[in-house]
Amino acid sequence: MKVPFFRPDVTQLEIDEVVAALKSGWLTTGPRVRKFEQEFAAAVGGTHAVAVNSCTAALHLAIEALGLKAGEGVLVPTMTFATSAEVVRYLGAIPILVDCDPVTLNMDLEDAERKLAMLSAGKLPPSIPRSTRVVGVIPVHVAGWMMDTDAVAAFAAKHGLWVVEDAAHAFPAAWRTSARAPWRRCGEKTSAISCFSFYANKTITTGEGGMAITEDEALARRMRMMSLHGLSQDAWDRYSGGRSWDYRIVAPGFKYNLTDVAAALGIRQLERAETMRLEREAIAGRFHEALADVEEIELPSDGSDRIHSWHLFPIRLRLERLDVDRNAFLDELKDAGVGCSVHWRPLHLHPYYEETFGWRPGDLPVATDVWERLISLPLFPGMRPEEVAHVVETVRSQCARHAVAHAARR
Numbered sequence: 001m002k003v004p005f006f007r008p009d010v011t012q013l014e015i016d017e018v019v020a021a022l023k024s025g026w027l028t029t030g031p032r033v034r035k036f037e038q039e040f041a042a043a044v045g046g047t048h049a050v051a052v053n054s055c056t057a058a059l060h061l062a063i064e065a066l067g068l069k070a071g072e073g074v075l076v077p078t079m080t081f082a083t084s085a086e087v088v089r090y091l092g093a094i095p096i097l098v099d100c101d102p103v104t105l106n107m108d109l110e111d112a113e114r115k116l117a118m119l120s121a122g123k124l125p126p127s128i129p130r131s132t133r134v135v136g137v138i139p140v141h142v143a144g145w146m147m148d149t150d151a152v153a154a155f156a157a158k159h160g161l162w163v164v165e166d167a168a169h170a171f172p173a174a175w176r177t178s179a180r181a182p183w184r185r186c187g188e189k190t191s192a193i194s195c196f197s198f199y200a201n202k203t204i205t206t207g208e209g210g211m212a213i214t215e216d217e218a219l220a221r222r223m224r225m226m227s228l229h230g231l232s233q234d235a236w237d238r239y240s241g242g243r244s245w246d247y248r249i250v251a252p253g254f255k256y257n258l259t260d261v262a263a264a265l266g267i268r269q270l271e272r273a274e275t276m277r278l279e280r281e282a283i284a285g286r287f288h289e290a291l292a293d294v295e296e297i298e299l300p301s302d303g304s305d306r307i308h309s310w311h312l313f314p315i316r317l318r319l320e321r322l323d324v325d326r327n328a329f330l331d332e333l334k335d336a337g338v339g340c341s342v343h344w345r346p347l348h349l350h351p352y353y354e355e356t357f358g359w360r361p362g363d364l365p366v367a368t369d370v371w372e373r374l375i376s377l378p379l380f381p382g383m384r385p386e387e388v389a390h391v392v393e394t395v396r397s398q399c400a401r402h403a404v405a406h407a408a409r410r
Helices: 012-024 031-044 055-065 083-090 109-120 149-159 217-226 235-239 260-271 273-291 326-335 351-357 365-373 385-402
Strands: 048-052 073-077 094-098 134-137 162-166 193-197 210-214 313-317 374-377
Touching: 012 260, 031 048, 031 193, 031 210, 031 260, 048 055, 048 217, 055 083, 055 162, 055 193, 055 210, 055 217, 073 083, 073 109, 083 094, 094 109, 094 351, 109 134, 109 149, 134 149, 149 162, 210 217, 260 273, 273 313, 273 385, 313 365, 326 374, 326 385, 365 374
Parallel strands: 073 094, 073 134, 134 162, 162 193
Antiparallel strands: 048 210, 193 210, 313 374
């Protein structure tokens, strides 16, 4: 049996909506994009939504709208995808990498404090000037497990920083401070701007796409304008008859707008978002139940204070209990028909950040250690019971085959 790492869950509803968009005569940014923006904002409890062609675009627009300047610093977790830091570099600013929490893999705010202190003391890599002014922080909700956004906000307020959430994994996700407290949805006034992804393997998809959510009308207006060449009016306003044909170039913007064809897919996906999340949650529960007694692995965090989106299910190998490394274990999973991946090689272990800024493995020791043990198992809505069973049995059998005897561990 072969189990893919991910299989999109697209129904006839999505197909019909896309066909309707194609037949409408309006393919680019238009009424379906506006509808998707309004409905997504409502789904996360946000006010202003700007739909774009990727989460990368959303993050870029967000930090541009907040006025990030060349030479300024932004705290970015090292345990993340390329996007979170590369958008900072787009503007000539400096990503200051922060280690991860050993349990959740999210940004460790205590290490963020240390990095700020090290910067002041001139103890960061020499390519990061001691005079660097840190102005923002970009937390990432890894795998869909939300950070405590109140703690992030308190940290940011203490240091005078803006917060832009990389929420690529975190829809629909939420957290609360206690069992009696209300849920706070990701994007519900949790930061200055929250940025979501609708890439093909995300919790809902538009094929390629993203969304920026903010309470600030001025930020939303700036992001919308910059998403389409920095024009004073977008194509929908001009060509639908609602506004003048004329426009003005207000700033040198980008080409980041979402199409109506993509939004058509997103509108129907959004209607099923919670149903699909519950499917992922059930599969994650099955993995937890079936693998809980396997001593050679650690399972991802779960808890009553979070609504987990379960975008990913990352396990960690206890390498001291196995006679193979992560790469060999992963290759054997694939040979057995189990699609899997690794999330992620930390940024400080990539050549660009090593060579440009001088980051070294010892600068971020938790991420350096944990990434060599990570494997993300397949998890997606529509995953069949026999596929789940095959993943479980394969992981269990490999752990049993490669387990090191207790005496040898000592």
